[in-house]
Amino acid sequence: MNATNGADGRDARVGPVTPVLTKRWMSPRSWTLKTYEQLEGYTALRKALRAHPDQLIQLVKDSGLRGRGGAGFPAGMKWGFIPQNDGKPHYLVINADEGEPGTCKDVPLMMADPHSLVEGVIITAYAIRSHYAAIYVRGEALHCIRRVHAAVQEAYRAGYLGKDILGSGFDLDVVVHAGAGAYICGEETALLDSLEGKRGQPRLKPPFPATAGLYSAPTVVNNVETIASVPYIVNGGSGWFRTMGTEKSPGPKIYSITGHVERPGQYEAPLGITLRELLKLAGGMKDNIPLKFWTPGGSSTPLLTAEHLDVPLDFEGAAEAGSMLGTTAIQVFNETVSVPWAVMKWTEFYEHESCGKCTPCREGTFWLAQVLQRMLRGEGTPEDVETLLDVCDNILGRSFCALGDGATSPITSAIKYFRHEFLELCEKNQPALAGAQS
CATH class of the missing domain: 3.40.50.11540 (NADH-ubiquinone oxidoreductase 51kDa subunit)
Incomplete structure (x- = not known):
């Protein structure tokens, strides 16, 4: 990846920031x-x-x-x-x-x-x-x-x-x-x-x-x-x-931007910068296809949408928007991507990486992946959406570590903002192919 610093990033309080x-x-x-x-x-x-x-x-x-x-x-x-x-x-x-x-x-x-x-x-x-x-x-x-x-x-x-x-x-x-x-x-x-x-x-x-x-x-x-x-x-x-960042989240930060942007890479900017500003540094959306959803801190943080372009990317701003700053791993997805498909891919990762020590995470991630895979094959039912939320509720806060909680975040947030995409999979009773376009 390109090691590109965001020296031109601006913070409402401090102006241009010299790379640190x-x-x-x-x-x-x-x-x-x-x-x-x-x-x-x-x-x-x-x-x-x-x-x-x-x-x-x-x-x-x-x-x-x-x-x-x-x-x-x-x-x-x-x-x-x-x-x-x-x-x-x-x-x-x-x-x-x-x-x-x-x-x-x-x-x-x-x-x-x-x-x-x-x-x-x-x-x-x-x-x-x-x-x-x-x-x-x-x-x-x-x-x-x-x-x-x-x-x-x-x-x-x-x-x-x-x-x-x-x-x-x-x-x-x-x-x-x-x-x-x-x-x-x-x-x-x-x-x-x-x-x-x-x-x-x-x-x-x-x-x-x-x-x-x-x-x-x-x-x-x-x-x-x-x-x-x-x-x-x-x-x-x-x-x-x-002098950099915000009062409660001071200092510079390295933001990783990947996905559908013109110039993926590492961008140093003060904490509190917005995705709108970071996208400008990264050359904007790839091929000018509009933004659909993104993660502020990696796949274990609740995803956000184009409505959150101006959310301050510091610890407080991300939390107020209903997500987490996490590791500032910003994954950007355009309108060609199926949300259920992306969520399934992340869930398969968490199922594979669960250490198996605690039952909610070990069993829960397995069943989350099974349900999502069935829905993506076109074999799901509308009740599967509620089943996903119920399994997530039984994992959240009941695991030894944050892996279990992180596995639920993309699912619950995706259903919050894109429930219709999950239901459309069930109504059409056919597999989603949109993920293959990304």
């Missing part, structure tokens, strides 16, 4: 230590090591940085949950298991600028008093794994990792761990079980990772983009970070 997270992406050999150091690389680390760890935690709290992996939980608050002077080792784990359909922001970030992640890891580990960090990368992203591993090795050779980092007395070891291609391991506790060598399945919470995470010790789990933002906050300050 993507500013090195187009530099020659941007992934190397030499290029990174030429462009302010590791200056934030030197500054951070002169500060007290608690000052760094407070700085991130003041910045308002929220988790970029989907939930939007305040990063500084998560760091502050780690108990101090407890006699236990502390761990930092980076969730780079990017598997949400439509999400493709972390892999290009790690490919183009892996040292921004490594520097963020070191600063974060210092803040939470951790001496061991793991970067858990999705196993299919082989080139990405190699690049991050090479960046870690460069950092070791330069004295940014290992013993007595830059003469500060702080020690840190970092490992790059390749997952085995399980979507469920994007859930933080399933990821921790996988790191421990167990089958990746979500844990019952509480206890939460902050007190009983990796090897039952206090652990912070953060997304790639969240941690890569930290060096910029240390150098620029919390006030500077808050």
Whole structure:
């Protein structure tokens, strides 16, 4: 995909935004230590090591940085949950298991600028008093794994990792761990079980990772983009970070735009930008065929329609519109696509990726896929629509993790806005072929 930054994106409050997270992406050999150091690389680390760890935690709290992996939980608050002077080792784990359909922001970030992640890891580990960090990368992203591993090795050779980092007395070891291609391991506790060598399945919470995470010790789990933002906050300050985005959702964000647009890719813009503005950056709808529906944060977020073009794409705006910001994986679909067909494809994914630990998700996703497949074959009945909603109601809020909830989102939202398409399948009693046109 093209790594295109949205520097011309405008926010109602701050005007044009200079690229932050993507500013090195187009530099020659941007992934190397030499290029990174030429462009302010590791200056934030030197500054951070002169500060007290608690000052760094407070700085991130003041910045308002929220988790970029989907939930939007305040990063500084998560760091502050780690108990101090407890006699236990502390761990930092980076969730780079990017598997949400439509999400493709972390892999290009790690490919183009892996040292921004490594520097963020070191600063974060210092803040939470951790001496061991793991970067858990999705196993299919082989080139990405190699690049991050090479960046870690460069950092070791330069004295940014290992013993007595830059003469500060702080020690840190970092490992790059390749997952085995399980979507469920994007859930933080399933990821921790996988790191421990167990089958990746979500844990019952509480206890939460902050007190009983990796090897039952206090652990912070953060997304790639969240941690890569930290060096910029240390150098620029919390006030500077808050000049971008909105009051409750500050800072820049990488938006992944895929589907029926002229220029799919990654667009950096302030939180709060609208789809209408992002579509302009992406060259508009492909072949000028009108927008029909879209996802603001990947397939596990409730879909929206052309009526929501001006919804602010921040955590609050997406929620007020009845969806979620998620991972800002914007999938755009034009009028040639059958909504039931798209929903069936997503549901088949969730059925396949369910770990099977809890009954509502294991059985529910299976039956959702069965009903949708029957309807798409032209063998459905009007009652199937209510059956889908009933199964979704029995999954929602009854699963160990968010996979079950996410599997229901496209179905319930699609029926909310496009019920007539599901009913038309039953009335015509013939298969829907519109999906094949996309």
